[in-house]
Amino acid sequence: QVRLVESGGGLVQAGDSLRLSCAASGRNFSESAMGWFRQAPGKEREFVACIGWDDITVHAQPVRGRFTISRDNAKNTLYLNMNSLKPEDTAVYYCAARLVPWTGTTRGDYNYWGQGTQVTVSS
Numbered sequence: 001q002v003r004l005v006e007s008g009g010g011l012v013q014a015g016d017s018l019r020l021s022c023a024a025s026g027r028n029f030s031e032s033a034m035g036w037f038r039q040a041p042g043k044e045r046e047f048v049a050c051i052g053w054d055d056i057t058v059h060a061q062p063v064r065g066r067f068t069i070s071r072d073n074a075k076n077t078l079y080l081n082m083n084s085l086k087p088e089d090t091a092v093y094y095c096a097a098r099l100v101p102w103t104g105t106t107r108g109d110y111n112y113w114g115q116g117t118q119v120t121v122s123s
Contacts (some may be wrong), residue, residue: 002026002112004095016085016121018040022078022095022114030073033098035110036080038091038119045107050082053101060105062088076117085121092116 008020009105014045020036037052051068057069068081078095096110 004114006114006117020080029076033095040091052103
């Protein structure tokens with residue numbers, strides 16, 4: 001069984017930065033592709049970024065150049081560095097893991113999910 005626990009969310013102003021963390025347990029983290037998704041009220045959960053076992057990354061267009069996904073295998077931790085935050089980034093951010101090491105960009109690619117952490121960006 002896989003457990004994912006996100007942290008680092010909060011209330012910030014537009015232009016501020018945050019770093020989200022996801023602590024993983026219950027599987028071989030170094031061989032798992034990991035992703036970040038977000039969901040705003042009344043909207044579908046959308047892809048933000050993902051990273052494979054080989055550190056190859058994909059970032060969704062709305063966050064490209066502002067957000068950076070990374071992982072520390074020694075700590076079994078996934079990160080999302082968020083810069084130049086905008087009000088439209090406001091959402092619950094979820095960490096996700098899949099059973100294969102290759103990256104995936106859709107919700108259906110992932111098998112396990114954390115409980116989410118709230119990010120609110122004021123204008």
